[in-house]
Amino acid sequence: MNGGFRAPSTGTVVKAVLFDVFGTVVDWRTGVAGAVREFASEHELALDPESFADSWRGRYVPSTARVRGGEREFVSLDVLHRENLEGTLAESGFDPNDFAPEVLDRLALAWHVLPPWPDSVAGIAELRRHYIVGPLSNGNTALLLDMAKAAGLPWDLILGSDVSRAYKPDPMAYRGPAAFLGIEPAEIMLVAAHPMDLTGARAAGLATAYVPRPAEYGEQSGHVAAPGGDWDVVATSITGLAARM
Amino acid sequence: MNGGFRAPSTGTVVKAVLFDVFGTVVDWRTGVAGAVREFASEHELALDPESFADSWRGRYVPSTARVRGGEREFVSLDVLHRENLEGTLAESGFDPNDFAPEVLDRLALAWHVLPPWPDSVAGIAELRRHYIVGPLSNGNTALLLDMAKAAGLPWDLILGSDVSRAYKPDPMAYRGPAAFLGIEPAEIMLVAAHPMDLTGARAAGLATAYVPRPAEYGEQSGHVAAPGGDWDVVATSITGLAARM
Numbered sequence: 001m002n003g004g005f006r007a008p009s010t011g012t013v014v015k016a017v018l019f020d021v022f023g024t025v026v027d028w029r030t031g032v033a034g035a036v037r038e039f040a041s042e043h044e045l046a047l048d049p050e051s052f053a054d055s056w057r058g059r060y061v062p063s064t065a066r067v068r069g070g071e072r073e074f075v076s077l078d079v080l081h082r083e084n085l086e087g088t089l090a091e092s093g094f095d096p097n098d099f100a101p102e103v104l105d106r107l108a109l110a111w112h113v114l115p116p117w118p119d120s121v122a123g124i125a126e127l128r129r130h131y132i133v134g135p136l137s138n139g140n141t142a143l144l145l146d147m148a149k150a151a152g153l154p155w156d157l158i159l160g161s162d163v164s165r166a167y168k169p170d171p172m173a174y175r176g177p178a179a180f181l182g183i184e185p186a187e188i189m190l191v192a193a194h195p196m197d198l199t200g201a202r203a204a205g206l207a208t209a210y211v212p213r214p215a216e217y218g219e220q221s222g223h224v225a226a227p228g229g230d231w232d233v234v235a236t237s238i239t240g241l242a243a244r245m
Numbered sequence: 246m247n248g249g250f251r252a253p254s255t256g257t258v259v260k261a262v263l264f265d266v267f268g269t270v271v272d273w274r275t276g277v278a279g280a281v282r283e284f285a286s287e288h289e290l291a292l293d294p295e296s297f298a299d300s301w302r303g304r305y306v307p308s309t310a311r312v313r314g315g316e317r318e319f320v321s322l323d324v325l326h327r328e329n330l331e332g333t334l335a336e337s338g339f340d341p342n343d344f345a346p347e348v349l350d351r352l353a354l355a356w357h358v359l360p361p362w363p364d365s366v367a368g369i370a371e372l373r374r375h376y377i378v379g380p381l382s383n384g385n386t387a388l389l390l391d392m393a394k395a396a397g398l399p400w401d402l403i404l405g406s407d408v409s410r411a412y413k414p415d416p417m418a419y420r421g422p423a424a425f426l427g428i429e430p431a432e433i434m435l436v437a438a439h440p441m442d443l444t445g446a447r448a449a450g451l452a453t454a455y456v457p458r459p460a461e462y463g464e465q466s467g468h469v470a471a472p473g474g475d476w477d478v479v480a481t482s483i484t485g486l487a488a489r490m
Contacts (some may be wrong), residue, residue, distance in 0.1 A: 078427070132390065142427025145377065145402055157390055158402040162425060180407060182323070182387030 003130030005149050005189075005245040007207030007232040012186040014245070016208055017127050018136035018177065020168075021144065022057075023136070023216045025124075026114035031051050034039070035110030047092055050218060051236070055091060059084035064138055064167040068118065074124035074165045076140040082108040111139070112146035116153065123156045123238025132156050136190055145178065157169060159184065170201025188229065191241060198231055209233040209241055250377030250434075250490040252477040253453030255380035257431040259452055259490070262372050263381035263422065265413075265437035267302075268461045270369075270380070270483070271299055271359035271396065274298050280355030288344070293464060302337060309383055311410040319410045321385040327353040351476065356384070357391035361398065362458065368483025370399045372490065377401050381422060385411050410486055414445025436486060440474055454478040454486055 005014045032047040036056075040047050061078045066072050085108050086096040096104065127133050134155045135144050141160030148155055158223045161167055164176030178185045190201035193213040202208050210231040236243040250259045267273045278294040281301075283294050308325045331341040332354050334438050341349065372378050380389050381402045385404030393400055406412055409421030423430045433448035438458040447453050455476040480486040 025365075132394070140427075141402065141425040143424065149377070149401065155402070156394060157386065157400070159386075159404075160425065163408055180386040181390065182385075193416065206329075211265075 001126060001130060001245050003245070007189060009230075009232050010186040010205070010207050012184070012207070014077055014131065014189045015183050015187040016132035016134070016177075017189050017191060017209075017245070018134050019124070019238075020190065020236075021137035021139055022064075022111075022136045023187065024191060024211060025120045025153065026116050027215070028057065028111070028114050029217060032110045035107060035188070039103075043184050045094065051093060052088060054181050054217065056081075056084055056088040059087055060138075062200050066144055068170045074162075074163050074167075076143075076160075077111075077138055077198035078108065078140055078143060081111050088098055094227040097158050102192065109146075112143050113150045114147060116239075119237035119239040121152050121154065123240075124243050126242035127134075128154055128156060128238065131245070132181060133134070134158060135160075136168075136188075137161065138173070156163065159204075160224065168197055169203075171200070171204040174201050174204035174206055191238070198226045198229070207232045209235065211235050211238060213242060246371060246375060246489050246490050248490070251417055252431075254447065254475075254477050255431040255452050256452070257452070258431070259277045259376065260428050261379070261422075261426055262434050262436060262490070263376035263379050264369070264483075265435065265439065265442050266357075266380045266382035266384055266392070267356075267460055269436060269438040269456060270398065271361050271392065272460070273356070273359050274462060277355045277357035279300065284307060284352050290339065297337060299328055299462065301326075301333040304332055305383075308383075313415045316375065320406075321388075321405075321407050321436060322356075322383055323385055323388060326356050328449070332406075336453075343385040343419075354391075354477050357388050358395045359392060361396045362483040364481075364482035366399065368485075368487050371484065371487035373399055373401060376490070377426060379403060379422075380405075381413075381419070381433075382406065406448060407468050410476045413442055414448075416449040418443070418450055419446050419449035434477065436483070443474070452477045452480065454480065456480050456483060456486060 004113060007014055007049055019025050032053040035053045036050040063084055085104055089096045090202050124133050134157050138161045140162040141158055144158045144160050159177050159180055162174055170225035175185050180190060185205040189207040189209055189210040191211055193211055198208040198210055206233040233244050250462055252259055264270050267281055277298040281297045282294040308329055312319055330349055334341045369378050380404050383406045385407040389403045389405050402421050404425055411417035420430050420435055422486050425435060430450040434452035434454055436454040436457055442454055443453040453476040478489050
């Protein structure tokens with residue numbers, strides 16, 4: 001890595017490398033399933049923590065889509081995670097009203113403290129030497145801050161979705177950070193494990209790096225990473241990405 | 246320092262220690278005068294760099310006051326610094342139109358790269374172990390980001406005045422960050438070298454720490470720090486503050 005990477009798709013030198021977080025930087029499934037396992041054990045509930053985590057996560061895109069589509073005002077991802085927890089409990093055959101609100105509040109905070117993938121901290125630290133590094137996530141600032149402090153993610157700055165008040169793949173979510181950073185959208189590269197996110201970033205004028213995370217849904221999930229696609233960089237880890245830039 | 250400091254004025258345990266920046270964390274006068282000296286030498290101008298820096302800084306409070314008072318829409322501190330540079334040049338007997346706009350743009354960026362006081366980096370790093378740390382400055386995010394990267398200021402996050410779109414001592418400037426951090430204003434402590442700033446913070450419900458910087462206007466300025474006042478902590482350095490918390 002020596003800085004000054006020029007993205008083929010934009011012809012522009014990258015100044016900031018911003019990251020999708022859930023699935024790309026952190027292993028949300030292991031972290032959330034761990035908190036769910038503890039909750040289930042404490043309340044003697046028969047449930048599969050990994051499946052519960054998957055169902056909870058499954059409600060995420062539809063819930064942000066209602067904000068993107070203008071069906072409801074912007075609310076933070078903390079609010080959506082808390083609502084979606086009640087939906088997941090109900091779907092799993094439990095009555096959310098059987099639990100004290102504070103207990104569910106605490107469980108919903110599981111999304112604030114998630115383990116990074118093994119290469120995340122080192123890769124971000126390496127990129128930070130030559131680029132601005134930060135999250136470009138649908139997470140709100142407080143969530144991303146708690147996560148960064150717990151996992152030691154060495155961000156230069158954290159601007160959550162509550163700053164731009166837009167959810168990816170809304171173009172405003174990708175373009176919003178540029179004005180705060182004092183740079184152009186084309187000077188930002190989004191790093192993500194999800195082609196849909198990269199497609200949104202590219203449509204908004206950003207450079208793109210694809211870092212597939214085949215273990216996102218568990219080692220045995222049979223989850224197959226999408227093919228490489230026409231992204232500016234494709235790498236199997238963030239340290240690998242750093243080496244290419 | 247062992248965390249969990251309870252501020253006498255609020256009776257609340259502090260979770261985030263946020264800093265005024267110009268004068269409190271960085272020595273703006275030395276940094277700006279250095280850039281002005283280079284500019285003057287390049288353009289063969291007879292001026293005193295320190296006095297020029299003082300005049301430029303002198304326009305800062307009146308220019309933010311026009312935004313606070315609603316006389317003009319919010320514009321970033323970068324815009325104000327650039328405008329105030331022209332005013333300072335004119336006041337010093339130079340016609341701003343004698344210089345290429347890009348030359349003045351570049352000089353105005355002097356405020357992005359300023360030397361920290363000797364205790365700043367170590368003190369912030371120490372506080373970061375137990376508290377959220379960040380700037381609470383009238384600087385815009387891009388300015389604070391450039392400054393942090395150049396000086397190695399180990400902030401957890403950077404939310405510039407362009408996020409809250411308010412200038413201290415407007416109460417919104419002090420209260421705005423709390424919502425993004427997911428905490429109450431009383432859980433934030435402002436650290437500042439200027440009693441006016443601390444008075445604003447206290448009026449907005451924050452805890453306060455006074456760290457006078459008698460050399461802000463130069464070692465020989467005869468500038469006398471205001472007396473201690475009734476702040477939650479008074480310390481002579483940020484490392485000293487960290488030791489008290």
